[in-house]
Amino acid sequence: MRPQVPNFTGNSVPSPKNKPLNPPARDVPSVVVSRLSLYLRELHHAVRDGRATISSSQLGKLLGTTDAQVRKDLAYFGHFGHPGIGYRCEELITEIRRILGTDRQWTVTLVGVGNMGRALLRYKRFSAGGFQIVAAFDLDPRVVGGQIEGVPVYDFSRLTPIVRQHHIQLGMIAVPATQAQQVADQLVTAGIEGIVNFAPVTLSLPKSIALVGVDLTTELEQLAFSVANRSGSR
Amino acid sequence: MRPQVPNFTGNSVPSPKNKPLNPPARDVPSVVVSRLSLYLRELHHAVRDGRATISSSQLGKLLGTTDAQVRKDLAYFGHFGHPGIGYRCEELITEIRRILGTDRQWTVTLVGVGNMGRALLRYKRFSAGGFQIVAAFDLDPRVVGGQIEGVPVYDFSRLTPIVRQHHIQLGMIAVPATQAQQVADQLVTAGIEGIVNFAPVTLSLPKSIALVGVDLTTELEQLAFSVANRSGSR
């Protein structure tokens, strides 16, 4: 949807040629990245179930894809499997987290402490995944100055200094549609690097800012279409 | 991801051959359907801004795609444009809603009245989009028996009879990951036709049930990857 700049391929630095090549050598389709997240989810489950290894066909079956797809996806990033064995779960978890960048800690801010915002603040899985919400913003004086789930809520006017002070990297927008673009602009000005937008609008941002949009109505519409047309598409 | 059964093409009924052919003649890629939702969103904005018509290139620009893409997408479903003019906004809204099936009213249930569930119950846009949440379910006696946003909360044990009684068609799952599969099974047993799953697990369901998954951690992971790899993919 946005032109992807080709990644540097002719790296002249004498890098270790085999084993995990970390900066993806080839430009990676975003659908591959989203499957990586799903692999990670299943790997966590596998570990919890006491499994030590998993094969590409097992992983594929769990997700409704094929073994070849799993192997191809992982091959974008390196050689993580063991012929005759499969993938060691713990090892692959580590690799995928490194690929996604979730082995480090990310600092996140939330703008808009309404219903959705509050749910996001209370969502426990973010911290486990490497994402820490360190500040929230709103205009409503009834919430400004307080804390929710240990996260301080500031007045929106203080966004820029606080984002800079905490070196916040990612922003989540959960404000009404009409305000989303200006909030996004503010976040960009403050130096944020990526945005998850829950407002039902298409944001226009500099190409250098990563953007993911989540629209709940859109999701239900997909479902309605599938049901109405009974062809079981997913 | 799931095999799509070919839609009937040889319709023998003497249907009006030109103009809007409603049941998609060709099998429609799901990415096209998701763009339809986005077109709809932009069309609503356009109408609110007082526009009467919009061209494929304007629509495309708004969404970060091309004019050709917009036209090709719409061409799956019929001939909605007017050469030299573009698309009449109101008209196209009507058409897309009919295609998506959101011109009718859908009845929805929510299982899991935790943080996420409560946010969903309070989300105002569902009803505007044609989706009405008519019942919610939980196990917690502190919420069971009450109402949230006018939606009654029942004990989970009463799911099947109540879903049947209200002819509820769609379900939203907002329970912890460990319980999601069994909730999904219950919903299927009760006769639900489609599910939006907010729990971070891959559900396994009969092919006849439509499924959409939303995982907030996954969304943030996409963002982290984009930022960490600075290639501005979306």
Place this chain on the structure above:
DNA sequence: TACTGTGAAACGGTTCACAGCC
């Protein structure tokens, strides 16, 4: 002139099939 609808070409992701390895 302005714009749609659509074959045809180009592109990119998926699937296949097999060499290589444990």
Place this chain on the structure above:
DNA sequence: GGCTGTGAACCGTTTCACAGTA
């Protein structure tokens, strides 16, 4: 035997380019 990694074939989507229409 079981499984990975990967070039090559395949297939579906996107882009192009233009005929057709108001």
